[in-house]
Amino acid sequence: MEIDNNLVENAVRPLAVGRKAFLFAGSHQAAEMTATMYSFMASCKRNKVNEFDWLKDVFERIQSHKQKDLYQLLPSNWEPACR
Template identity: 35%
Template sequence: FIDALKTRKKGGGPPEQALKFFEQLYRIESQAKNEKPEVGETQADCIRRFRQQHSVPILIALKAWLDDIAPKVLPDSKIGDAVSYTLNQWEYLTRYTEDGRMSIDNNLLERDIRIFATGRKSWLFSDTVDGARASAVVYSIMLTCRACGVEPLAYLRHVLSELPQRATDTDITDLLPFNFTKAAAA
């Protein structure tokens, strides 16, 4: 819709209307994060309830608007592409309203994937398959640390001091990044 808006000489029109729907949805997301859970309710349940009350009606209005405008736009135009894409991806676009743990978008994931896209060029020059595999493992561990809110250097210090003290065939799942916060808290 942003690309479609850029193609309009005076702005406005259907692309701007679509972006207003999305602005409303992101405003609701911002409010949902500040919402306080009711007694006995988890934060994820609270966010889901808030989305059901506020986001779902906007999504219903957006869907009706898209269904109405779809036959009126040229299929090969930027706005036609945006409308068609949104309708084709509707199930995925609205899925976040069913689970308060899900994000409205995948921006965080795309930012994390960008590291791999950049690293891919470096991996071309790995001398061996084992060297490339080792680089991929390190990337994976660092991104898992980030996703778990674990400081990577503290995690590596802990793991590299623990591993030498363990037998070769010992289970090391307790050393995984998502278990590190539990161990650090204990």
């Protein structure tokens, strides 16, 4: 067993630091959107996907995707568009 838990503390620090900021999101809807973006970014990190590249690609492609195929743009299923 490790004596310290620095890995765990580092993993939860962004949530702990942002907790007070979330109180001032502006509205309930804004707070929900912020939580959604945090979830997407955490999913990108978990799947070893560059967050900026994923977000840029999704914004460029989402309008042309059919609703039934949107799951392909999730970080766990995402493959960059061939350019």
